[in-house]
Amino acid sequence: xxxxxxxxxxxxxxxxRISILNCDYTNSMFDYFLWYKKYPAEGPTFLIxxxxxxxxxxxxxxxxxxxxxxxxxxxxxxxSQPGDSAVYFCAASAHSGYALNxxxxxxxxxxP
Amino acid sequence: xxxxxxxxxxxxxxxxxxxxxxxxxxxxxNYMYWYRQDPGMGLKLIYYSVGAGITDKGEVPNxxxxxxxxxxxxxxxxxxxxxSQTSVYFCASSFDRSYxxxxxxxxxxxxxx
Numbered sequence: 001x002x003x004x005x006x007x008x009x010x011x012x013x014x015x016x017r018i019s020i021l022n023c024d025y026t027n028s029m030f031d032y033f034l035w036y037k038k039y040p041a042e043g044p045t046f047l048i049x050x051x052x053x054x055x056x057x058x059x060x061x062x063x064x065x066x067x068x069x070x071x072x073x074x075x076x077x078x079x080s081q082p083g084d085s086a087v088y089f090c091a092a093s094a095h096s097g098y099a100l101n102x103x104x105x106x107x108x109x110x111x112p
Numbered sequence: 113x114x115x116x117x118x119x120x121x122x123x124x125x126x127x128x129x130x131x132x133x134x135x136x137x138x139x140x141x142n143y144m145y146w147y148r149q150d151p152g153m154g155l156k157l158i159y160y161s162v163g164a165g166i167t168d169k170g171e172v173p174n175x176x177x178x179x180x181x182x183x184x185x186x187x188x189x190x191x192x193x194x195x196s197q198t199s200v201y202f203c204a205s206s207f208d209r210s211y212x213x214x215x216x217x218x219x220x221x222x223x224x225x
Binding site: 002009036042044046049089 | 116147156162215
């Protein structure tokens with residue numbers, strides 16, 4: 001039962017353009033959302049997060065948007081750089097829980 | 113700060129063998145977690161701990177055991193390895209509960225043949 005879904009396994013974007021990674025969730029108890037970035041043979045590293053009381057959070061080139069009514073969030077990377085090529089995981093948690101619920105990930109390739 | 117460290121990086125086990133995956137963190141985090149990632153899938157929680165001496169099951173605990181005798185260490189034990197346990201195992205820690213970001217180790221790639 002996948003409660004966090006990333007329906008695009010891969011995405012290819014040209015350097016300098018915007019990358020948009022999408023994530024949907026089904027559990028209405030989720031109230032905190034995170035994006036992790038993962039390079040091959042490394043552990044996931046935290047990128048950006050958003051609380052359910054906000055609809056946008058920005059950190060440099062990275063912005064996360066949350067649409068609670070649609071149970072949808074997205075990560076925007078502007079401008080995209082070749083070093084952004086990695087697998088991006090969306091994760092969600094409920095204040096009452098301990099676990100992060102992960103999506104399957106989207107592999108982003110930024111081409112020069 | 114080394115962050116979260118895991119050993120070994122790789123291991124091949126035969127069916128029925130046992131092993132312990134080591135995890136340590138030097139950030140004085142109370143919360144520690146073990147996840148597994150199967151190919152093409154997201155990470156799934158195996159066990160977690162909220163402090164020394166306190167552990168609890170996650171989503172996929174069968175076939176594993178954990179202990180937490182110190183704040184720093186959180187080993188994961190596989191008693192009778194099965195091919196279904198072939199996966200990449202990640203240990204993570206956080207200062208507080210879910211609202212805090214979890215810091216991950218580099219992972220242990222385990223193959224059971």
